Amino acid sequence: MSCSRRDLLKNTFKATLASALPLSAFKMLSPAQVKASVGDSNVRWVFLVDTHKCVGCGLCVKACKNENEIPYDLPITRTWVERYVLMKNGQSHIESPSGGRDGYTDTKIRGNDIPADQITKGFFVPKLCNQCKKPACVQVCPVGATYQTRDGVVLVDRTWCIGCGYCIMACPYGMRFFHPVHKVAEKCTFCYHRITKGMKTACVQNCPFEARQIGNLKDPNDPVTKIIMNERVAVLKDEYGTKPQVYYIGLDTNVR
Amino acid sequence: MSVEAIVAQGAEHLGVHGLEWTSKELFTYPNEFIYWSIQIVMYPYMTGLVAGAFVLSSLYHVFGQQDLKNMARFSLVFSLALLPVAMMPLQLHLQQPFRGMNVMFTPHFTSAIAAFGIVFSTYAVIVLSEIWFVYRQYFVEQVIALKGREGIKDRFMYYLYIVLTLGAFDTSDKAIAKDKKAVKILAAIGIPVACFLHGYAGFIFGSVKANALWMSPLMPVIFIMSAIVSGIALCMLTYIIIMEWKKWGTIIAKGKGDKSVHVIAGAELDVITKTSRYLLGFLIAAITLELLDLIFRGYTAMKSWDILRSVMYGKDFMNIFVLQYTLGNLVPFILLLMPRLTIKRVFVALVLVLFGVFMMRWNVVIGGQAFSLSFAGYMHYHMPIIPHSLETFKEGLFGALTVAATPFVLFWIINKVTPSFEYK
Numbered sequence: 001m002s003c004s005r006r007d008l009l010k011n012t013f014k015a016t017l018a019s020a021l022p023l024s025a026f027k028m029l030s031p032a033q034v035k036a037s038v039g040d041s042n043v044r045w046v047f048l049v050d051t052h053k054c055v056g057c058g059l060c061v062k063a064c065k066n067e068n069e070i071p072y073d074l075p076i077t078r079t080w081v082e083r084y085v086l087m088k089n090g091q092s093h094i095e096s097p098s099g100g101r102d103g104y105t106d107t108k109i110r111g112n113d114i115p116a117d118q119i120t121k122g123f124f125v126p127k128l129c130n131q132c133k134k135p136a137c138v139q140v141c142p143v144g145a146t147y148q149t150r151d152g153v154v155l156v157d158r159t160w161c162i163g164c165g166y167c168i169m170a171c172p173y174g175m176r177f178f179h180p181v182h183k184v185a186e187k188c189t190f191c192y193h194r195i196t197k198g199m200k201t202a203c204v205q206n207c208p209f210e211a212r213q214i215g216n217l218k219d220p221n222d223p224v225t226k227i228i229m230n231e232r233v234a235v236l237k238d239e240y241g242t243k244p245q246v247y248y249i250g251l252d253t254n255v256r
Numbered sequence: 257m258s259v260e261a262i263v264a265q266g267a268e269h270l271g272v273h274g275l276e277w278t279s280k281e282l283f284t285y286p287n288e289f290i291y292w293s294i295q296i297v298m299y300p301y302m303t304g305l306v307a308g309a310f311v312l313s314s315l316y317h318v319f320g321q322q323d324l325k326n327m328a329r330f331s332l333v334f335s336l337a338l339l340p341v342a343m344m345p346l347q348l349h350l351q352q353p354f355r356g357m358n359v360m361f362t363p364h365f366t367s368a369i370a371a372f373g374i375v376f377s378t379y380a381v382i383v384l385s386e387i388w389f390v391y392r393q394y395f396v397e398q399v400i401a402l403k404g405r406e407g408i409k410d411r412f413m414y415y416l417y418i419v420l421t422l423g424a425f426d427t428s429d430k431a432i433a434k435d436k437k438a439v440k441i442l443a444a445i446g447i448p449v450a451c452f453l454h455g456y457a458g459f460i461f462g463s464v465k466a467n468a469l470w471m472s473p474l475m476p477v478i479f480i481m482s483a484i485v486s487g488i489a490l491c492m493l494t495y496i497i498i499m500e501w502k503k504w505g506t507i508i509a510k511g512k513g514d515k516s517v518h519v520i521a522g523a524e525l526d527v528i529t530k531t532s533r534y535l536l537g538f539l540i541a542a543i544t545l546e547l548l549d550l551i552f553r554g555y556t557a558m559k560s561w562d563i564l565r566s567v568m569y570g571k572d573f574m575n576i577f578v579l580q581y582t583l584g585n586l587v588p589f590i591l592l593l594m595p596r597l598t599i600k601r602v603f604v605a606l607v608l609v610l611f612g613v614f615m616m617r618w619n620v621v622i623g624g625q626a627f628s629l630s631f632a633g634y635m636h637y638h639m640p641i642i643p644h645s646l647e648t649f650k651e652g653l654f655g656a657l658t659v660a661a662t663p664f665v666l667f668w669i670i671n672k673v674t675p676s677f678e679y680k
Contacts, residue, residue, distance in 0.1 A: 005423070074272050080286050094283040094632055127285075136466060142369035143358040162358050163351020165273075165291040166369055172466035174285035174629045178273040183351040239559075240465055256283070256630035 041150035044217040044245075045190050048224045048233070049126050051250040053211035056081055056104035056124035060203035060212060065101065067191060067202035069181075076177045077101070078188040079128040079203055084254055085114055086121050092254050100124075125255050126212060128203065129154065129175045129188035130236065130244030137167035137176060137187075146185065152217075152245060153192050158184045172240045190214060217245070271647060273351065277640055282633035290625045290637045293651045295349035297621045298659045300457045300479060301486070301614055303342040305663075307454040308487010309335035310383065310446055315534065317386075317443035323530035326523070331491040332390065333676040336383050337667035343376065344659050348650045368460040379446070379453050386442040388422070389435045391674045395421045416673065454483040461620060468560030468631075469567075469624040474549045481542035486613035488535045492528055493606045494667075496599060498677060499524040528602050532592050539609070543585050546616070563631045571634065572626060576619050584612015 064079045065072050080099030086092050093109045104124070107114060135154050138146050145161040148154050161184035168176040168185060179186035191201035195214065199205070204212045215224025227233070233247040236255070248255075274289025309331045315321045316328035347356050363370040395417045402414040424431075455476035461467075462475025503520045510516060550568075553561060568576055588605035622637045640652030649655055671677075 075275065075286060076272055077286050082283075092632075094630070096283070096286055099286040139366045140368065140464075141364055142367040142372070143355075143362050144364035145358075160355070160358060160362070161352065162355040164346075164349070164369060165351070166367065166460075168287075168291050169464050170466055172629060174288050177287035177289075178291070178351055180272050183273075256632050 041152075042218050043151040045131060045152050045195060046215055046217040046224060046228065047128065047131070047190065047246040048213045048215065048227055049246060049248050050211050050213075051123055051125055051248060051252075053209045054081065054124040054126055055209060055211075056083055056100060057208065058100045058103040059206045059208065060126060061099045061101040063202040063206035064188075067194075068189075070186070071180055074180055075099075076180070076186075078175075078186070079126065082125045082127060082255075083109070084121075084123055084125065084252065085109060085119055086254060087114075088118050088120050094254075094256065121252075123250070123252065125248075125251075126203075127173070127175075127236075128246060129190070130173060130242070130246045131190060133243035133245060134241065136170040136172065136240070136242050137185075140166045140170040142166065146187075149192070151196075153190050153195075154187065155189055155192060156185050156187060158182050161185050172237050172242065173244075271645070273647075276648060277638045277651070279636045279638065280628075280633060281636070282628075283630055284628035284633040284635060285630055288628055288635060290622065290635055292621055292625060293349070293637065294639055294653070294656045295345040295651055295659070297614070297617045298345040298656050299342070299349075300454075300461075300483075300621075301617045302338065302345060302659060302663075303454050303457045304479065304483030304486045304613065304617075305490050306335050306338040306342050306379075306487070307450040307480070308484040308489075309338060309491050310379075310450040310487070311484050312488050312491055312531070312534070314443040314447045314450075317439055318447065323527075324534075326527045327491065327495065327531050329390065330495060330676040331487075332383070332387060333670055333674055334491055334494060334663075334667055335487075336387055337670050338663045339380055339383060340666065341659060341663045344662065345656075346372075348655055348659070368456060368463055371456065375449070375453050375456060379449050382442055382446045382449055386439055386446065387674060388420075389438045389442065392421065392424060392435055393427055393432060394674070396425050396427050399425070420673070451480050455480045457483075461624070466629060467624050468558075468564055468627075470620065472549055474545055478542065478545045478549065481538055481545055482613050482616055484538045485535065485542050486610055488531065488538065489606045489609040489613070492531050492535065493603070493610065494664075496524065496528060496603055496606075500599075502677075525597075525599060528599065529597055532597065532602060532605075535609070536589070536592055539585065539589060543581075543589075560631060563627045567623060567626050567634070571636075572619060572623050575615060575623070580612055580615040580619055584608055584615050588612070 058081060061077055061079055061081060064070070065077060068078055070076060070078060075098065077099035080096050080101075081104075082094060082096045082100065083104050084092065084094055093112075093114060095109050107116070131153050133152070135148060138148055138154060141147075141161075142164060143160060143162055145157045146154060146167055147157070158179075163178065163184055165178070165185070168178070176185055176187045178184065191199075191203075194201060201212075201214055204214050213224050215222040215228075217225050217228065219225055220229075227249070228247050231249065233249055234251040235244045235247060236251075238244065272289070274291050274293075277293060278289040280288075312324065313328040313330075313332040313335065316324040347353055350356055359370060360373045363373065365371065398417040399414065399421060402410055402417065405411070405414065458476035458479030461470040461479075462472050464470045499520060503517060503524070506514065506517050506520060553564060588608040591601055591605035591608075594601070625635060625637070627634055640648040643649035643652050643654055
């Protein structure tokens with residue numbers, strides 16, 4: 001049998017194509033898996049923060065760091081509490097030292113005395129991942145290592161993340177950071193390992209004043225859902241179009 | 257090992273990425289640091305050089321700009337040498353460098369970075385095949401010339417050139433004409449692909465809606481224009497250095513009065529004068545777009561303008577208006593426009609142009625992280641100079657210098673196989 005150069009090249013090309021498609025590319029799915037991947041979930045996790053109730057004790061931050069193994073003394077955190085102090089002259093003082101982990105027990109802000117008689121209002125704002133409906137971080141991940149679960153929580157696959165930091169750049173809320181031990185993108189997961197087992201998140205569990213609550217937006221009888229539906233609530237930075245799912249009661253125009 | 261166990265060993269080797277080189281001012285969110293540092297400045301800079309070098313060579317191959325003939329071959333080979341270096345900074349800045357290939361395995365196409373592998377490979381294929389068509393005849397000639405020669409080097413080069421011909425030994429007029437046609441087609445496809453490669457580097461930044469400085473539909477176009485400017489400038493600069501080297505070699509060998517010295521010097525100035533006109537054209541386009549972007553931001557004065565203005569006109573004034581616009585754009589512009597161009601003057605102008613484009617990348621990447629997402633605080637980047645760990649090397653001065661030096665080493669090697677200089 002003779003084989004021209006053209007034939008040889010042709011067959012080589014075909015063989016390469018064929019061998020590039022290994023059998024492992026095809027996966028048999030069980031009916032349950034198929035159903036799980038296409039069906040609609042009856043859970044949508046949402047969060048409710050009542051800023052009127054927050055006293056800035058920092059127990060939520062402590063609890064989160066311990067629960068989620070975020071090195072305690074490093075300046076990164078999945079959740080934090082901000083303090084706002086607004087003055088009569090229109091000036092605002094904002095701070096969150098160590099994420100507010102140790103509680104706000106000092107009246108000084110960044111070492112400066114704040115004259116009490118000049119203050120118009122002061123309050124605390126707890127922050128955590130907004131588990132957006134249209135998460136910018138998921139959109140920009142080049143390898144699909146961060147994804148949204150069907151019940152609305154955005155998670156990171158620590159075994160697949162390449163650590164490029166694009167998601168960190170894309171989040172308008174500054175929620176993400178690199179985990180100093182795992183060296184991959186890290187974020188608040190609403191304590192997914194707890195809430196999927198019927199428990200509350202560590203921060204909700206540890207909040208002595210019920211400033212933080214978690215609920216299921218798809219359950220009309222859920223107390224959190226009732227508040228979100230019936231009362232006046234707001235979200236942070238809705239101008240970015242990410243449709244955040246952490247709702248706030250008593251949000252102020254000065255909140256960043 | 258559990259996290260507690262690692263933490264128990266002491267926190268000093270537990271690096272929070274970015275903590276080392278970031279200092280904060282006023283209110284920033286706790287997790288905000290300069291996550292994208294010098295390597296991400298190098299990334300668009302190097303990609304821009306690749307794209308620019310290729311566009312320069314295509315101006316001759318496609319549009320038949322005869323005045324660029326001598327420059328075309330050189331800039332094509334140089335763009336090949338720059339090509340692998342475009343990915344180097346990306347690889348160096350990954351927290352998990354060994355997983356870099358995941359981008360090819362599971363590209364997530366809603367991400368601008370995911371297309372990198374595909375755009376980059378397409379471009380590499382085009383550059384490689386164009387070089388092959390340009391040099392095929394030369395390969396065949398070398399095979400014939402080296403046939404039967406003794407000596408390890410000659411034998412090695414002989415077999416190397418045989419492999420490089422890919423078995424196509426036909427050098428009839430008809431075959432050569434076909435080669436030329438193929439070069440023209442490839443160069444024509446290459447221009448949009450080169451622009452796409454770089455425009456999309458601009459898209460990576462321009463599409464980040466969370467970043468007030470980056471988000472702009474003009475970003476890709478600005479990036480393309482400045483890319484071509486930097487690519488042309490680097491090609492001209494390298495050309496001058498190599499031609500001067502040859503000139504001095506000839507002077508030493510034959511004496512200053514020799515005729516060949518004047519031939520080299522004349523050819524050099526001729527090529528450089530002609531190429532500098534294209535450089536000026538693209539420089540004007542780049543500056544116009546950048547100023548348009550700036551004016552538009554100031555005029556519309558959206559929510560972010562207060563903090564942007566304080567960064568641009570305050571903290572980064574030196575970097576943006578003095579180093580980038582004045583020293584990097586205005587001064588070389590005047591130097592190139594003044595009559596009676598000399599090689600020395602062009603040389604200074606080119607170095608300034610390259611510096612200006614680098615500062616533009618710096619002001620975009622670092623400047624974009626100079627303010628907090630809260631618009632209520634600032635961050636400052638302190639580039640690590642003396643490395644004391646792998647991370648401070650990679651994301652420090654020496655990491656950047658390694659990236660910058662690599663294309664010249666590669667060019668030196670590639671140029672041995674495909675010589676790109678002729679001054680006949």
